[in-house]
Amino acid sequence: MRTVPHRLSLPSLVFAVAALSSGMASADVVQVAVAANFTAPIQAIAKDFEKDTGHTLVASFGATGQFYTQIKNGAPFEVFLSADDTTPAKLDSENETVKGSRFTYAVGTLALWSPKEGYVDNQGQVLKDGKYAHLSIANPKAAPYGLAATQTLEKLGLTATTKDRIVEGQSIAQAYQFVQTGNAELGFVALSQVFKDGNLSGGSAWIVPADLHEPIKQDAVILNKGKDNAAAKALMDYLKGPKATAIIKSFGYQR
Structure with missing residues (x-):
């Protein structure tokens, strides 16, 4: 060896x-x-x-x-x-x-995810309902998934309403950790972080439509x-x- x-x-x-x-x-x-x-x-x-x-x-x-x-x-x-x-x-x-x-x-595929079952609906309506204090994303200047998240929020007209709720990780791994540990109720992550063999590994998620970001x-x-x-x-x-x-x-x- x-x-x-x-x-x-x-x-x-x-x-x-x-x-x-x-x-x-x-x-x-x-x-x-x-x-x-x-x-x-x-x-x-x-x-x-x-x-x-x-x-x-x-x-x-x-x-x-x-x-x-x-x-x-x-x-x-x-x-x-x-x-x-x-x-x-x-x-x-x-x-x-x-x-x-x-x-x-x-x-890659972007997903809005929460470790809580049933928390994130399959249309992402939870973003508009606003019943959350923190939304995790990766730094859009360093992480492409973070950029895709900001593009999605802009396309949905939610940039202004979510601005003060965003917690930013330096990488998509840190953005995921913020949600996993409960520092944010939900967050934009890479689908690969919460998905294996055709199923979610836990929690609830909205798979973001590809036309909402580059x-x-x-x-x-x-x-x-x-x-x-x-x-x-x-x-x-x-x-x-x-x-x-x-x-x-x-x-x-x-x-």
């Missing part, structure tokens, strides 16, 4: 998957920056990826905007799984990526630090394959 690489000293949560076998001479380690909404899917994918390829995946989770800053400041990431398509495109234009590697690995296209790209890493290329190929696709869809994403 080979040792797991040291975790990154970054403000993101780190998930490391140890290799099952040290007998594969071609096995490599890939350092991946992963948008917080994709935490559960990549953890599931990582297990199959390692078993099937022998490579080790080390993932850090956080807000897309924060990852952009870290990458520009020299963070040792080799692959970036963003929560949008604009940030990888920007990195492409700034020559921070391996050209031609970028693709959309998932299309599409949440999530792009993956190999960064310059990963251009010579076989594990980086293998991961990108694996994300396009049938096993990863099935897992991604099971969490409520589109492809």
Whole structure:
């Protein structure tokens, strides 16, 4: 059993998957920056990826905007799984990526969620009824799901009436935590955070219609630090394959 690489000293949560076998001479380690909404899917994918390829995946989770800053400041990431398509495109234009590697690995779904059964109706009317003190969203400047939430509120004409009730998390993970812990009665989260195998994992939710916000296209790209890493290329190929696709869809994403 080979040792797991040291975790990154970054403000993101780190998930490391140890290799099952040290007998594969071609096995490599890939350092991946992963948008917080994709935490559960990549953890599931990582297990199959390692078993099937022998490579080790080390993932850090956080807000897309924060990852952009870290990458520009020299963070040792080799692959970036963003929560949008604009940030990888920007990195492409700034020559921070391996050209031609970028693709959309998932299309996200926004949900209004509460851990309370029956609290959120399937039309989102609870937002207009106003019988809540706090509404959690992710920082729209750093997290694409937060931006989608503000676009939804604007489209519904609720920006002004919800302004003083909003509690803002720095990432979609923190926005979810605010609701889960009761610091907000309800909040806009990624459907993947509360959905598995076609069902809600608990509570009540309104799946926000896609026409209420811009599409949440999530792009993956190999960064310059990963251009010579076989594990980086293998991961990108694996994300396009049938096993990863099935897992991604099971969490409520589109492809």
